Amino acid sequence: MKKRVYSAEFKSSAVRLSYERENIKELADELGIQVERIYKWRSSEKTFTNPKPIISKKTETDSLEVKQLRKALKEKELELEILKKAVHIFSKSDGKSTNS
Structure with a gap:
């Protein structure tokens, strides 16, 4: 060998x-x-040589994109939670009209 x-x-x-x-x-x-x-x-x-960590622009761009996507996800989760609560509130009325 x-x-x-x-x-x-x-x-x-x-x-x-x-x-x-x-x-x-x-x-x-x-x-x-x-x-x-x-x-x-x-x-x-x-x-x-003492190697320095390599941080490329691609990594920085990816990191920024991840932050933006996390923020957008958080906003969408909040919207979904609000809509779920609204459906729960409206479903309590059992289809009865609130007008007398």
């Missing part, structure tokens, strides 16, 4: 992607390497 040798570019790319992704196991599967190898590359790269 031959020992696989990876280029420095491949290693640094894998490490960079591992910081961007939440699931490192999936990344390792996609790259066809072991998860432990990524962690090893990460630790060896930390000794040379």
Whole structure:
């Protein structure tokens, strides 16, 4: 069995992607390497440089969109709650008219 040798570019790319992704196991599967190898590359790269968390504009945009969607959802849930209460109030009258 031959020992696989990876280029420095491949290693640094894998490490960079591992910081961007939440699931490192999936990344390792996609790259066809072991998860432990990524962690090893990460630790060896930390000794040379201290990586900063990568926050891309896409992440910031997604975060803003999530906040807006949560706010819209909260408003819709409030509207639904009001409508449910209104239906409950009107259903109490049993169809009788309020006019005498």
